[in-house]
Amino acid sequence: MGKTAKIKKLKKKIKKLQARLTAAQTHTHAVAPLAPKSFPDLPVIAGARFSAVKAGVKYADRLDVMLAELQPGTTIAGVFTRSATRSAPVLDCQAKLGSDPAEGAAILVNAGNSNAFTGAAGDRSVEAITTEVAKALSVPKNRVYTASTGVIGVPLPHDRILSRIDALKGTLTPEGLEQAAQAIRTTDTFAKGAKAEVKIGDRTVQIAGIAKGSGMIAPDMATMLVFIFTDAKIAQDDLQSMLSDLTESSFNSITVDSDTSTSDTLLLAATGASGVEVKPDHQAFRDALHGVMLDLAHQVVRDGEGATKFVEVRVTGAKSDADARTHALAIANSPLVKTAIAGEDPNWGRVVMAIGKSGAYAERDKLSIRFGEVLVAEKGWVSPEYREQDGARYMKQDELIISVDLDVGSGASTVWTCDLTHGYVQINADYRS
Amino acid sequence: MGKTAKIKKLKKKIKKLQARLTAAQTHTHAVAPLAPKSFPDLPVIAGARFSAVKAGVKYADRLDVMLAELQPGTTIAGVFTRSATRSAPVLDCQAKLGSDPAEGAAILVNAGNSNAFTGAAGDRSVEAITTEVAKALSVPKNRVYTASTGVIGVPLPHDRILSRIDALKGTLTPEGLEQAAQAIRTTDTFAKGAKAEVKIGDRTVQIAGIAKGSGMIAPDMATMLVFIFTDAKIAQDDLQSMLSDLTESSFNSITVDSDTSTSDTLLLAATGASGVEVKPDHQAFRDALHGVMLDLAHQVVRDGEGATKFVEVRVTGAKSDADARTHALAIANSPLVKTAIAGEDPNWGRVVMAIGKSGAYAERDKLSIRFGEVLVAEKGWVSPEYREQDGARYMKQDELIISVDLDVGSGASTVWTCDLTHGYVQINADYRS
Known part of the structure; x- marks a missing residue:
């Protein structure tokens, strides 16, 4: 094969590999999957x-x-x-x-x-x-x-x-x-x-x-x-x-x-x-x-980079609003929580971990955790009513609510985040490749 | 570039893509790429x-x-x-x-x-x-x-x-x-x-x-x-x-x-x-x-999950050792810095960002940033000596040193971390898939 033909062949192979790589790694979308259906009809603002x-x-x-x-x-x-x-x-x-x-x-x-x-x-x-x-x-x-x-x-x-x-x-x-x-x-x-x-x-x-x-x-x-x-x-x-x-x-x-x-x-x-x-x-x-x-x-x-899930994190029963916010952000920013969400894994253990590391006050045996309406953990342990398939089914939704009640006060805070996906790594790591 | 060189380059790219595809399809590595060559010959501890x-x-x-x-x-x-x-x-x-x-x-x-x-x-x-x-x-x-x-x-x-x-x-x-x-x-x-x-x-x-x-x-x-x-x-x-x-x-x-x-x-x-x-x-x-x-x-x-780069972050010239540590951890924990490292991208802008958000004291126009020996930024701007290809070449190494001198005191701290890769997301998100 001549060199020009060889180059053509190699380039074709690269194109193919790149497509397969994209397919293998979940990927970003032309428009984020969580995007609103359309741009709103904005009113005129006089002045x-x-x-x-x-x-x-x-x-x-x-x-x-x-x-x-x-x-x-x-x-x-x-x-x-x-x-x-x-x-x-x-x-x-x-x-x-x-x-x-x-x-x-x-x-x-x-x-x-x-x-x-x-x-x-x-x-x-x-x-x-x-x-x-x-x-x-x-x-x-x-x-x-x-x-x-x-x-x-x-x-x-x-x-x-x-x-x-x-x-x-x-x-x-x-x-x-x-x-x-x-x-x-x-x-x-x-x-x-x-x-x-x-x-x-x-x-x-x-x-x-x-x-x-x-x-x-x-x-x-x-x-x-x-x-x-x-x-x-x-x-x-x-x-x-x-x-x-x-x-x-x-x-x-x-x-x-x-x-x-x-x-x-x-x-x-x-x-x-x-x-x-x-x-x-x-x-x-x-x-x-x-x-x-x-x-x-x-x-x-x-429109979060690579986001496939929109997540609301609600923390109640904290010693103060500030404590509730610290817990909520610890959960929302935890790479382990965010990757679990990406994998549709009802991994409440990682939520416990995030609360534990946040630095704000919590008592292990008092807190309870809900995924949507599903009570997953309470009294320092998995809830006796909890069935893994209920958690797994809930996690398949695009919009999720994770609620934590600390039961040590009346502080509350809600924050919003998205999951951490291959798309995030792709956008941020592969940019120059 | 001559055609022979071009072919060589394309083949190299194919090899890289194939490795990434394998990592994306199978699961990460049998042994972490950064592992020591062998287990040390441990001495007997009397008692x-x-x-x-x-x-x-x-x-x-x-x-x-x-x-x-x-x-x-x-x-x-x-x-x-x-x-x-x-x-x-x-x-x-x-x-x-x-x-x-x-x-x-x-x-x-x-x-x-x-x-x-x-x-x-x-x-x-x-x-x-x-x-x-x-x-x-x-x-x-x-x-x-x-x-x-x-x-x-x-x-x-x-x-x-x-x-x-x-x-x-x-x-x-x-x-x-x-x-x-x-x-x-x-x-x-x-x-x-x-x-x-x-x-x-x-x-x-x-x-x-x-x-x-x-x-x-x-x-x-x-x-x-x-x-x-x-x-x-x-x-x-x-x-x-x-x-x-x-x-x-x-x-x-x-x-x-x-x-x-x-x-x-x-x-x-x-x-x-x-x-x-x-x-x-x-x-x-x-x-x-x-x-x-x-x-x-x-x-x-x-052995960090999905790690392909071992990174030392050295911060000097901070107001205190505690400030230096805050900056160093902000850099080491930043998902944007970690994904840039995974992508071998000499993205010093993200290091600036991490310093800025850390909460510890810094003056934008005093700090300097080095990737290895390469001075990338100083006096509030990219260094006039810096050439992008020098930074890009350095980032290809498995072991990296990112140094930041804040020039506002004598506090110092060093921390170690790894990059954030598709492997991390795969291990943590895809576990149940």
């Missing part, structure tokens, strides 16, 4: 306009930069990664929170490059982008927020973004939020959106949000970005306290793999264009906002 | 005799119970899991530490059933075993230590062990330690042993130890059991303080997946039969003992 363009920051021929223009008077609250190595855009956003809303605001987000761990060049990129957006939209520079997601440690080619600012400005539209959700995806397998409507007296305010996350960021980590908009009128401090409060039981209660991005950013903007004033203790509005946040948070978990 | 039998606790037709008989005067120190849900044998051992050594002692260990989370039945099993061993060897019951490893939550069929105690007693021999190492394996892929010899004046004392761990315990968690013996004469309190001190920088500095067993047990017995007295500040003895502990600890990591 806000959106656009998205293809800037080629890293990806070719896809939307990768979004712009939000927010009318004068819009208040903005934010919650960010607590990482000690956070990115230049995060540091810039944090410094700008609470600035005077009188002259409007803007948010520009790019996918493909996170501008994280890029040294002084990172700050220069943020400076260049915020300066140009401020000029284009006639808003103060300290009211232009940016977020970046994608590869880490590579200088952001911000010229590519600057050259598209006119196009972004020219295509701003109140209907542009869904396109914006598309533009902030990295390897998210689906775009994420959520909405709510709240009746306040005889008027209505709208809430709409978009998110990206947990789809792998080539070749780095799963940054979560969330942008939520409402036409309610909410004072700056009230908006911030509401957002911070509601983050604990939504975005801070999900975990895919216990790793924290250097770029996580959550911004909430209230345009006030509805003219309806909302106080921070308005329960219906808080519930609606929390609903949007939780919906987006769950969508992030549903 | 100690060992035996092992097939009791069929769970496994059929293999050694699964070991017995150690220790002469009168033997002092015993122990370190145990800190789990809040620890097993009955662990609780029993802890209660017995420091009991009078005058009349000798014994250690009985079984594989196949961990007697963990077995309620009152667990205590009864421990009681039955220790009573019978005490009678058979004429040692006090409070000097009989037990350890169990294997399935969780299933009552230990202790009658199978009781019926073999005569056989265990009848086959005790000073040369039996290697057989004991075989008997405590669960799905460890190799038996683990280590030894040292220390000259003290013109005399010599011997140290020998065995361990099991990180090979999966069907179908539960990777318990670590370690038993170390020396013929040195060491007072009870001195032995305990020495063991506790040296555990921090050996067994407590390894991590496979951040999960903690309910059964982890480390016992150190000093028979005194050499007649050589050792004080706790004797540096050469401490070094030798630490060497044996570190050797066994590293072997546990080398």
Whole structure:
């Protein structure tokens, strides 16, 4: 056989092997199996306009930069990664929170490059982008927020973004939020959106949000970005306290793999264009906002790398809420629990192990564990009623609830996570192969 | 590239793919790829005799119970899991530490059933075993230590062990330690042993130890059991303080997946039969003992579930040793770092992420990261000297050193771990498939 024919043959063999390897290792899906059926029909948020363009920051021929223009008077609250190595855009956003809303605001987000761990060049990129957006939209520079997601440690080619600012400005539209959700995806397998409507007296305010996350960021980590908009009128401090409060039981209660991005950013903007004033203790509005946040948070978990199961971990009867949270996160982050779930194995022993190692208070002989409605363990032992086939049948579902009652107090906490599968390892280990 | 070189490259790729396919289809490796070449030739420890039998606790037709008989005067120190849900044998051992050594002692260990989370039945099993061993060897019951490893939550069929105690007693021999190492394996892929010899004046004392761990315990968690013996004469309190001190920088500095067993047990017995007295500040003895502990600890990591890389994480320049340890464990436990290593990806961005999320102090623009000798990042950015191919070449090695200098103090810590591979998911998720 000639060498050219030999090369052709070997390449064919490689292709075949790669296909078999993919088949042998469960694998990732074009769209995550836990994805919602469709993107929601987001409402227009009066006072806000959106656009998205293809800037080629890293990806070719896809939307990768979004712009939000927010009318004068819009208040903005934010919650960010607590990482000690956070990115230049995060540091810039944090410094700008609470600035005077009188002259409007803007948010520009790019996918493909996170501008994280890029040294002084990172700050220069943020400076260049915020300066140009401020000029284009006639808003103060300290009211232009940016977020970046994608590869880490590579200088952001911000010229590519600057050259598209006119196009972004020219295509701003109140209907542009869904396109914006598309533009902030990295390897998210689906775009994420959520909405709510709240009746306040005889008027209505709208809430709409978009998110990206947990789809792998080539070749780095799963940054979560969330942008939520409402036409309610909410004072700056009230908006911030509401957002911070509601983050604990939504975005801070999900975990895919216990790793924290250097770029996580959550911004909430209230345009006030509805003219309806909302106080921070308005329960219906808080519930609606929390609903949007939780919906987006769950969508992030549903797009968890390699996820095939959506898991709610409920801990009750702990000495305190903080203890309950420690136990819940220990269970949700345990690689042994997560792989058991992937294998549809009702392995309550690993749940016991996770409680034991968490560091929070527990008494072995008091705790009880349920998989769904199935009582599996109690009084320091497997429950006498428990039948393995009941646990095994339950674990076959896509959506699982693991409940632990510690019976030592009244502390409670719920967190959400997904399983740990071959798909996770494949996405994160095999990227460069 | 010439066609001959191309063919060579493609053939290499095929070989790699075939190995991965085999690993994905069959199950992991008969013996871990990082295993030592052979079991060491362990010395006789005067004053100690060992035996092992097939009791069929769970496994059929293999050694699964070991017995150690220790002469009168033997002092015993122990370190145990800190789990809040620890097993009955662990609780029993802890209660017995420091009991009078005058009349000798014994250690009985079984594989196949961990007697963990077995309620009152667990205590009864421990009681039955220790009573019978005490009678058979004429040692006090409070000097009989037990350890169990294997399935969780299933009552230990202790009658199978009781019926073999005569056989265990009848086959005790000073040369039996290697057989004991075989008997405590669960799905460890190799038996683990280590030894040292220390000259003290013109005399010599011997140290020998065995361990099991990180090979999966069907179908539960990777318990670590370690038993170390020396013929040195060491007072009870001195032995305990020495063991506790040296555990921090050996067994407590390894991590496979951040999960903690309910059964982890480390016992150190000093028979005194050499007649050589050792004080706790004797540096050469401490070094030798630490060497044996570190050797066994590293072997546990080398047998980590699915491990293909042995990784040392060195953190220096932290504000304190505790901070350094927090950073080192955050890196070593990060699923994203561990999968990158599995994929031979010099992904220093994930190391930055792990430092950022650890919670310990760091300054983004001061830290530097090295893969082996290769400086990859410094001054808040990728090093100007760094070439991706240098990092990629380094990552192909089986044994890796990741060094981080934080440049904010003089705290230091080193921990050891392995990568996170398809093998790990396969062992832990696919067990019941």
